[in-house]
Amino acid sequence: MWIGCEALPVLDSAQHIQDVFYVYDVTKFLDDHPGGDEVLLSATGKDATDDFEDVGHGTTARAMMDELYVGHIDSASIPAKTKYTPPKQPYRNQDKTAAFIIEILQFFVPLLILGLAIGIRFYTKSA
Numbered sequence: 001m002w003i004g005c006e007a008l009p010v011l012d013s014a015q016h017i018q019d020v021f022y023v024y025d026v027t028k029f030l031d032d033h034p035g036g037d038e039v040l041l042s043a044t045g046k047d048a049t050d051d052f053e054d055v056g057h058g059t060t061a062r063a064m065m066d067e068l069y070v071g072h073i074d075s076a077s078i079p080a081k082t083k084y085t086p087p088k089q090p091y092r093n094q095d096k097t098a099a100f101i102i103e104i105l106q107f108f109v110p111l112l113i114l115g116l117a118i119g120i121r122f123y124t125k126s127a
């Protein structure tokens with residue numbers, strides 16, 4: 001599992017400034033994180049800079065990050081955010097007649113069976 005913290009500009013081999021994300025593997029740190037594992041897990045797989053800074057981590061936290069550092073990635077190589085398009089709802093916007101008929105049947109069929117049972121009981125009794 002990976003966590004991205006602190007996007008900082010650095011010089012690449014061609015001496016061009018590029019933005020990089022420092023990548024931290026927090027797998028072994030999950031149980032020991034003073035803020036709990038849930039917040040860490042919710043910040044994984046993305047740029048966690050804001051999440052990290054918003055908490056106001058102190059020098060202890062920053063020192064720990066050196067041990068968890070595994071490398072860096074060029075922020076330009078991160079795929080752009082894709083827009084979420086919900087899957088098509090098969091029954092939405094469709095003709096609702098079938099659903100309506102089923103609902104009516106669900107209501108009346110038990111009543112019909114009950115009526116039949118009472119009717120049979122009534123006639124067999126009188127005969």
Ligand code: HEM
Pocket residue numbers: 003005024026033034035036039040042043048051052055056057058059060061062064065068
């Ligand atoms: C590799 C990354 C991280 C390290 C090494 C780290 C380390 C620490 C440390 C040492 C503390 C104790 C306070 C301090 O010394 O500042 C702390 C507290 C905390 N951390 Fe992190 N943290 C990391 C990432 C995150 C992220 C991404 C979040 C939020 C999504 C987060 C949320 C918190 C919270 C809420 C606390 C406060 C706990 C409290 O005082 O009750 N941390 N963290």
